[in-house]
Amino acid sequence: MNRISVNTAWCKGCGICAAFCPVKVFTQERDGTPVPEYQERCTGCKLCVLRCPDFAIQLEVSGDEPK
Amino acid sequence: MNRISVNTAWCKGCGICAAFCPVKVFTQERDGTPVPEYQERCTGCKLCVLRCPDFAIQLEVSGDEPK
Amino acid sequence: MPEMKYDDYLVKSRMPLFWCSGCGNGIVLGAILRAFAKLQLDRHNTVVVTGIGCWGKADDYINTNTFHGTHGRALGFATGIKLANPELKVIALMGDGDGATIGGNHLIHAARRNVDITAIVVNNFNYGMTGGQYSGTTLEETYTTTSQFGHIESAFDLCRLVEAAGAPYVARSHVLNVIQLEGFITEAIRKKGFSFVEALSPCPTHYGRHNGMKTAPKMMQWIKENAITLKEAEKKPQAEWENKFVIGKFTDKESVDYSTRYEAVMALAEASVSKGVSEREG
Amino acid sequence: MPEMKYDDYLVKSRMPLFWCSGCGNGIVLGAILRAFAKLQLDRHNTVVVTGIGCWGKADDYINTNTFHGTHGRALGFATGIKLANPELKVIALMGDGDGATIGGNHLIHAARRNVDITAIVVNNFNYGMTGGQYSGTTLEETYTTTSQFGHIESAFDLCRLVEAAGAPYVARSHVLNVIQLEGFITEAIRKKGFSFVEALSPCPTHYGRHNGMKTAPKMMQWIKENAITLKEAEKKPQAEWENKFVIGKFTDKESVDYSTRYEAVMALAEASVSKGVSEREG
Amino acid sequence: MNPNNSIRFIQGNEAIAEGAFAAGARFYAGYPITPSSEIAEISSRRLPQLGGLYIQMEDEIGSIAAVIGASASGKKSYTATSGPGFSLMQENLGVAVMAEIPCVIIDIQRSGPSTGLATKPAQADVMQSRWGTHGDHGIIVLSPSSVQECFDLTITAFNFSEKYRTPVILLADEIVGHMKEKMIIRKPGTYDVTDRKQPACDPADYKPFQADADGIAPLAAYGSRFIVRLTGSTHDETGFPNSKPENADKFIRHYTDKIENNKDDIVMTKEYKLEDAEFAVITFGCSTRSALEAMDLARGEGIRVGVLQLVTIWPFADSQVRALCSRMKAIIVPEMNLGQIIREVCRVNDSGIPVIGVNKVNSEAITPFEIMEQIREVSKCRK
Amino acid sequence: MNPNNSIRFIQGNEAIAEGAFAAGARFYAGYPITPSSEIAEISSRRLPQLGGLYIQMEDEIGSIAAVIGASASGKKSYTATSGPGFSLMQENLGVAVMAEIPCVIIDIQRSGPSTGLATKPAQADVMQSRWGTHGDHGIIVLSPSSVQECFDLTITAFNFSEKYRTPVILLADEIVGHMKEKMIIRKPGTYDVTDRKQPACDPADYKPFQADADGIAPLAAYGSRFIVRLTGSTHDETGFPNSKPENADKFIRHYTDKIENNKDDIVMTKEYKLEDAEFAVITFGCSTRSALEAMDLARGEGIRVGVLQLVTIWPFADSQVRALCSRMKAIIVPEMNLGQIIREVCRVNDSGIPVIGVNKVNSEAITPFEIMEQIREVSKCRK
Amino acid sequence: MKDRWEIILSGVGGQGLILGGSILGEAATVYGDAKATLTSSYGVETRGTFTKSDIIISKREIYFPEVMKADVVLALAQAAYDRYAGKLDPDCLLVFDSGTVTAAQNVQASQYGHPFNRLALELGNPAIANIIAIGTIVGLTQAVAREAFYQALEARFSEKPKAAELNRRAFDKGLELAGKKE
Amino acid sequence: MKDRWEIILSGVGGQGLILGGSILGEAATVYGDAKATLTSSYGVETRGTFTKSDIIISKREIYFPEVMKADVVLALAQAAYDRYAGKLDPDCLLVFDSGTVTAAQNVQASQYGHPFNRLALELGNPAIANIIAIGTIVGLTQAVAREAFYQALEARFSEKPKAAELNRRAFDKGLELAGKKE
């Protein structure tokens, strides 16, 4: 399974990752902080990483080298 | 016959009237001042009037009201 | 008002013109004054705004209201003049340096805003007034006092630029085609909205002299020989005309001008007054 | 040089970013840094030049050489930087206000001159930094702090404008299309000559809030819904897309850049030295 | 309706906008910049309500150009900016001087030079406001120290501008511009509004630069019965260019003289407890507030301090300051800059008394204590 | 070859261009304007011969921006303009101050304000050259009075600029710029050329605004081994933004201090017959020539007059002028403006001696006779 | 009664402190007969970071508009609390959000901690914590009359009766807390 | 021999007066051991209208670079002649083009009229009237050495031997005229 981690020190809870994840991996806390609730669905498309305006998402695609 | 007169106080002898008169009505003096040597050829097209950059040419087209 | 003839707009007391022998500016001036006469403009309701340059001295010979400001800023002044009194006819006369080099930003923004001003740029391919340095319309590989080894920049296609900026009326002619030029100017002034006319014109003293065309007729001939009508150009592949002066009317479309649009703002604003002004946080 | 990863160009010590939650600037920044990594740019030979605005603060997070000048003038500084040392990779980051409103003239002239600079404009449709006033790209009928009754000006189509000014590389994308955006930026940097990339981006804090899109996802969705690809647009009549954001690569043509052309000037100049300098009259 | 509706608790910037409306201004062209943008935003909402026009131009150069143009069309016009924008306006400010076109330029000073610290205060454009544009000229500069003065002096700025056919600069600062304070929006009729003189002559005889006996030429508007020729080039009475030396001399002197000759009217100062003072603080703008507080602190310690507030900064209050110098033991000049007004004080200090600056440029207000410290210092030496 | 080839009979403008080449300048960006355009034209021909670059930008704003940028890339850079263009450059001049980027701006003064009389001389940008840009700053301004000084001072301008990492203004005027005169083109090696200090530290430790003990920070070029961060916003040593008050204070003072603290090096004056003088003429630029001629006329009449030429206008020669005032019976200050330098003279005139201006703004040079007249006047009163 | 109050309202950007200060100022000046000034530290870099406003309410002329010696400090965030707590005199009132701020030990000022943010949420809107806190300050100081504050609220929310009502309840809540030292 | 000459060269734009003055200055300074200054009245409005240059040649330092008291005036056009003729001292030399200028009666200066323009045409180029006139001035004044003038001409036209030759002939013609009072 791909591992998604959110750097909460950098994340501002904008909700972009959650809104545009093609497979709806994220839920959000009250303050917007994303929670990769359904990590198992993750296809590893990395769109959330690329679209996070705050460099706050790290994705380890299973089998991949950690990036 | 059309009557062409050149206001020599305004004319700067640029030669535009002479160069572009379709029927070559003008000759020029040494200093460029145009002379309507072949006035009889004049078709009254007024191009010389319109193209003179110094408002120096008056044309009375025969039969016309003087303008 | 008695009928105005073209030379009723001319300041005869300042003749002869300050411009060099053969300078095309006088031809454009004539075309403008005849357009004024054709439209029977009221001198009191007309403001001629000029920039700084040889062509920028045109207002010295026009007896309407005038404003002669700074180099490149004619359209800034003109915008204020027009918007403060939308009844005025405002005509801005600018050189290629003035209107399109230092003044390029005001040009594209005025076009975008569609302020009802007629801008007439005399493009003589260089800065005449300061002694013939290159401008934004100087042609590649030609010579000026500051491109003595041949100019290495491309020239603007001003009409294309102003069209891309959104102007609803855009046309180009040259001084030899004075009748066409006068026609474009007349249409442009009549147009409600931003209208732009470019007049290609000789500066025999500088650009001509540095490029083997010491006399005005020579330089006019050169312009003519390098010109192609828009109609012709449209029929041919781009490669055949892209280095030529395309002559014609590029745009003439409907577009509501700024002052008219502003009326809607005023109406909404008035309506909002009754609702009371709510304070905003700074 | 060890291989650079995208975040090797990031100034991590200054994180978190100064920008608002959901501001698209960070997405564009990411795309740029990844392009840098893809091209393995040498930090020492790269200069990022920024204007003033929210996007203008991007240089705070990039650890190449930087120049942060005045509002609207990034391309002026960049031109000097590049021409004085043609070996440098020069990237100018500008906002829509910065790069296309106050800075419009530098933009079109840099495009015309074909100086080898990559200009990346983040168009968020307003002046973010100063609190959300309208800019030259604010859409008609939308609301900003200074168009509270609805904006009455048309927005520039920046790509069309820059293309008309002569730029050899012109492309537009938006931050949701971040992969495409990164691709355009990479191509643009690689391009020798003036290249221009416009990135449509949300400013949820101001433009979004004033137009019913308080959150970044909403504003991004809106951009997406109003976008059409260049290919699609080309197939349809203009009326169907002229009010849409056309996304794609508008121009990618060959054109010799300024520095290369200047080499010819130097060669001719050197040749002229041997002939002796003849004095000119002032 | 609230019976107190003329009392407001608002920002200096808002009071400036209200002052402009009250003075009859109906045209704003500008380009937003911190810390002046509120003036733009309020104007964008209120001007169309008042039948006026708000436009954002592509830059500050176009903004002041449009303001000048609109004024030539007869509308009282203004713009607001801060240092970087004010620098950009300098060239066209000269047009307003040369073509003698009334307009008001508001500079809300911020910490500079260059982009500096956009949201932080300073008082460092004092000399620029006098000398920023090239060539010889005179100019009127007023500086408010409170929200009430923001309102009142904006009206005065328009009045001077119209009366003397000259650009007037309202030189405020971030502190005064962004501070909220109690103030009174005066009702129309309770203050003077000056409109530019109109020609009384036959239209055929009108010359837009022909001064009346009072030294000021009537200015007709475009679109009136008069033909108006305006220019930033050297011209004669008619508005046509004229390069004769005697003409250049006449007009260049005129731009300065029409202001210098009317200093009695233009130079405004406020005096606080100067009657019995031994030491004076000469101040302006936001620093006035620190000076007044320091004055009270000093008097609490038995040091007889008074304050002279320069409401009009330019033309400089030469005679008032000269006279003050001759009466005081020392003068203190606090400024949020490295010493600009103090140069002028020194210039007219014929008495040779000590003139000491309190200069602060760390982007924070000068505190009363900092001034107090200097007062204590000089009072020690001089006792 | 002509053995005298280093003697030339050329214009001031040409000498300025030659001075720039001699100083090692290799980048010019500008926008033509009378009466400075010859500098552009000569540079456009000569720079490519010298391996340098000439570019005309779209306006003066872009010109000074490109000059600053090119200097950051390591090329000595300059531009030339006149009043209207100089006004437009003011905003970006502040960038050069703030980012501490060496460059030379040449202002060939003409009759203004505004467009004025483009081909006529004036000396009316003196105060503007000091105060034209917003915010506190120091600046170096040199003013040549002869064609030889045009050459020499242009070299000095570049040297100061490089030495102090600051923009330097060469403030000439139409008379000096367009006058032809005998002068010597000095051969390389016969004059000093200063290049900016380069960092000696490890690239990892380099901070572009970290001053050495001499108060000046080394400036590496873009493309070198050092990473260079430059900015016109308030920054700290690293070039990153820093809005702490103590940081703002430090740097804003620095821009003035690095110049004021080096006045001994920077302030240059020339003295003529001051040893036995009772009256002094303080002058600069083209008016120096009239002053010297007047001095000789006066001495012919037995009046002991000397001349102090301010070669460096800014920073002002406070101590030199103050000392002079204490020795003279009266001072005369001729200027082609309505009184700019005279304000500074009055500021430091602690002795209270009469200071009299000879001010001419009709666009013609001040004649020696006009100065002579004032000399006669004061010598009468004082005898 | 003191005739001059120097109050600092501090927290992080977005907590509505300027708004709160403004209403307080309006209450004092437009609906009371005092003078007042409000200054705020603006900064491009203050989005979500430390921010403060100084409000001075006085019967006499107010010259220097910044707090010289605080009579009241409101700290709605830890950063704000930490900046001031140690520096205050014993006669100063330090009002803070007890929900988000961990109070320090050796503070000389009289401390009044209340969970303003939580209470605001309870009242239905997190954005009104500022008004509750200001209510507490008004209750503690009587710097402005309650009635005047009500009027100021009403005027400001004249077009939004719901918001007016909510703010009024928040203010009342604050008043109620005043005196309850936690 | 005078050690200072103040010379005015006047005419209308395009007559090559600045060029003539420059060569004179070069002769004096580069190829002679004098000092010299040349100032010209520029004007946007001087195209084809009155124009003048002041050239001062002196063994001593030259301070004020404009003519204070003319020793020589050259007038190549009527407008130029009219401006000066009446104002000159008896010891001034007034050199004018007798072909285009009608001389006045009560002129105190010594007048030297020659048909410079016509002579130039005869030599084959109307543009060298200026050099003929300057030749006359040099002949009359010895303000610069002939040899120096030749050198200056040569240097200036080093790449155009034909022009050099023509100008040299023009100069010689002028020298020849010097002394021949018409």
Ligand SMILES: Cc1ncc(C[n+]2csc(CCOP(=O)(O)OP(=O)(O)O)c2C)c(N)n1
């Ligand atoms: C700010 C400023 N920069 C430069 C100038 C100098 N200047 C006057 S006219 C001109 C160029 C004129 O060229 P153009 O606009 O093409 O007009 P033309 O003379 O060719 O008709 C320049 C550079 C100026 N007056 N103001």
Ligand SMILES: Cc1ncc(C[n+]2csc(CCOP(=O)(O)OP(=O)(O)O)c2C)c(N)n1
């Ligand atoms: C000469 C000048 N005018 C105005 C400003 C104020 N200002 C700073 S940023 C900005 C607008 C920023 O808008 P944009 O360029 O679109 O960038 P964004 O903040 O939206 O990213 C303005 C007007 C300035 N700094 N300098």
Ligand code: SF4
């Ligand atoms: S996109 Fe990034 S900043 Fe936004 S909520 Fe997701 S992780 Fe946080």
Ligand code: SF4
């Ligand atoms: S990598 Fe793609 S699928 Fe996985 S969480 Fe991110 S956006 Fe969703």
Ligand code: SF4
């Ligand atoms: S076109 Fe006009 S100015 Fe030219 S020669 Fe003919 S008449 Fe004279």
Ligand code: SF4
């Ligand atoms: S009117 Fe026509 S035909 Fe007659 S002279 Fe003029 S140009 Fe020639």
Ligand code: SF4
């Ligand atoms: S210089 Fe050129 S543009 Fe100017 S008047 Fe002469 S010909 Fe016309």
Ligand code: SF4
């Ligand atoms: S104001 Fe807009 S552009 Fe600026 S950081 Fe916030 S969201 Fe981004």
Ligand SMILES: [Mg+2]
């Ligand atoms: Mg031109």
Ligand SMILES: [Mg+2]
């Ligand atoms: Mg933006």
